[in-house]
Amino acid sequence: MLRGDKVGLRARHEDDIPILQTELYDDVVNTSRSVGQPWRPIMPGSKDSQFAVDDKEQGHASFSVVELDGGTLVGAATLWGIDNHSRSAHIGLGLRPAARGKGYGTDVVAVLCHYGFAVRGLHRLQIETLADNAAMLRSAERNGFVREGVLRSAAWVMGEFLDEVLLGLLVQDWKPDSKG
DSSP states (O other), X not given: OEEOSXXXXXXXXXXXXXXXXXXXXXXXXXXXXXXXXXXXXXXXXXXXXTTOOOTTOTTEEEEEEXXXXXXXXXXXEEEEEEETTTTEEEEEEEEOGGGTTSSHHHHHHHHHHHIIIIISXXXXXXXXXXXXXXXXXXXXXXXXXXXXXXXXXXXXXXTEEEEEEEEEEEGGGOOOOOOO
């Protein structure tokens, strides 16, 4: 397990999937805002769940996020689009509703940075988020990510186009906090 100050990132357990599916994916608005494609109903136990892990997929590293104090499942985190040639990847995370507003997002981003830079040897990490996602913007910027641009009207979400913010962090600008 990779450890932050408040949370740990561990392998996804089979019994995590129904909880994440119900509390994150089945929330139509939340999913529409985060996955970049239309929400569609997924049957419980389906291998099409975004939370099902394919251990052979080299371009994704999927984690379950747990509280260090007690081990409660609080969300999901992913390093996705891993490009071993350009040594870059994207960060994504989702927190269960009861876990939001507790500083877990900032800690998850820090641990994913440690994983990407120290464990995987990447050079650049990137986050794309909706311009009104204040929590994600705060978490990214607290970890040193720099706003690199706004993609105007780039995301179709629940009947309207919304702006996305692109943030990046280079390994030489990363301030490691000895996560692990």
